[in-house]
Amino acid sequence: MSASLLSAELTFSVVRPVLYTGCLTLALQASIEQLRSGDVRALARAISTVENRAPGCSDLLKSLFPHSGKARVIGMTGPPGAGKSTLVDQLARHYRTQDRTVGIIAVDPTSPYTGGAILGDRIRMQDHFADPGIYIRSMATRGSLGGLARTTADVATVLDASGRDLILIETVGVGQDEVDIVRLADITIVILVPGMGDDVQTIKAGIMEIADIFVINKSDRDGAERVEREIRALQSLAMRNDGWTPPIVKTVASEGVGVRELAAAIADYERYLQQENRALRKSVENWQERLVEMLRDAMLEKARAQLRNGSLERLAAEVAEHKRDPYTLVEEIAAKAQNR
Numbered sequence: 001m002s003a004s005l006l007s008a009e010l011t012f013s014v015v016r017p018v019l020y021t022g023c024l025t026l027a028l029q030a031s032i033e034q035l036r037s038g039d040v041r042a043l044a045r046a047i048s049t050v051e052n053r054a055p056g057c058s059d060l061l062k063s064l065f066p067h068s069g070k071a072r073v074i075g076m077t078g079p080p081g082a083g084k085s086t087l088v089d090q091l092a093r094h095y096r097t098q099d100r101t102v103g104i105i106a107v108d109p110t111s112p113y114t115g116g117a118i119l120g121d122r123i124r125m126q127d128h129f130a131d132p133g134i135y136i137r138s139m140a141t142r143g144s145l146g147g148l149a150r151t152t153a154d155v156a157t158v159l160d161a162s163g164r165d166l167i168l169i170e171t172v173g174v175g176q177d178e179v180d181i182v183r184l185a186d187i188t189i190v191i192l193v194p195g196m197g198d199d200v201q202t203i204k205a206g207i208m209e210i211a212d213i214f215v216i217n218k219s220d221r222d223g224a225e226r227v228e229r230e231i232r233a234l235q236s237l238a239m240r241n242d243g244w245t246p247p248i249v250k251t252v253a254s255e256g257v258g259v260r261e262l263a264a265a266i267a268d269y270e271r272y273l274q275q276e277n278r279a280l281r282k283s284v285e286n287w288q289e290r291l292v293e294m295l296r297d298a299m300l301e302k303a304r305a306q307l308r309n310g311s312l313e314r315l316a317a318e319v320a321e322h323k324r325d326p327y328t329l330v331e332e333i334a335a336k337a338q339n340r
């Protein structure tokens with residue numbers, strides 16, 4: 001090989017990575033600009049990247065984060081079939097009349113065996129598809145790589161950076177995952193329905209505690225007063241330490257009844273959040289938890305990288321057979337991960 005060819009080869013191999021990252025950055029920049037200009041396809045692509053933890057996800061989130069933080073995130077949670085989607089739909093409509101743009105994340109309902117709810121959401125919310133001011137995403141992320149709460153938070157960041165004024169997150173209030181999801185919202189609405197009997201008690205205590213606003217949907221049915229009394233009774237047992245008493249709003253979502261009142265209650269709480277820096281303090285609290293979670297994921301990832309395929313099983317067998325003690329083992333793996 002001639003000397004000049006060799007040097008060309010060398011130059012190329014040195015320059016190529018630089019060019020490559022340069023191209024990536026350009027492509028990323030272009031898609032971020034598209035997304036921020038309201039391009040729905042760019043938004044959908046970005047959400048898919050985040051949802052699937054696809055390559056580029058981390059760079060994308062890093063670039064989008066500075067553009068986020070302006071949207072109001074509202075979490076709506078409650079038992080299966082309480083009318084959450086119907087109410088989200090009505091609220092979205094209401095906000096559209098005020099020219100505010102809306103992003104909706106419907107986190108998969110608990111019932112993986114039907115799959116009907118997602119279809120239901122699509123059909124019910126179909127009217128909005130012609131309106132670019134509403135963007136709806138159903139997420140089927142149970143068992144996903146990043147964890148449900150983390151993925152939802154990241155998808156919310158994408159929507160936020162895309163300039164949506166409001167982000168409504170619908171989730172079925174049944175488990176810790178859901179509590180974690182609604183925790184990331186600025187405002188949490190817990191939706192209950194009459195006829196639950198003593199079930200208000202059985203709704204996970206954590207969910208009751210994080211309600212900023214209660215909704216009694218299906219108030220066209222008997223028993224709305226009773227649910228209201230039960231909520232009041234629970235409230236009198238445990239006062240919130242920030243002094244806010246969550247209001248109770250009765251709605252008939254299928255008829256659009258009470259939606260204005262709900263929007264007014266949301267606005268009241270927003271005003272309350274604005275006072276005494278409460279919004280910021282709440283956000284700091286949320287981030288404290290999220291950062292711990294992100295750190296845990298990052299550390300775990302590093303530790304996993306120390307373990308070759310199948311070695312965890314082998315080590316577990318050694319511990320089970322008392323050939324090794326797990327305490328030293330974990331210290332060793334953690335130390336190796338740290339040195340990476």
Ligand SMILES: Nc1nc2c(ncn2[C@@H]2O[C@H](COP(=O)(O)OP(=O)(O)OP(=O)(O)O)[C@@H](O)[C@H]2O)c(=O)[nH]1
Pocket residue numbers: 079080081082083084085086087109117120172217218219220221251252253254255
């Ligand atoms: N009677 C009555 N029916 C309602 C009301 N709101 C919603 N529904 C009906 O209740 C059913 C369930 O509504 P959804 O909005 O799908 O409930 P959901 O809470 O989103 O359900 P999942 O996502 O599956 O947990 C639908 O048939 C709605 O039409 C209401 O205020 N009164």
Ligand SMILES: [Mg+2]
Pocket residue numbers: 084085086109117121170
């Ligand atoms: Mg639903």
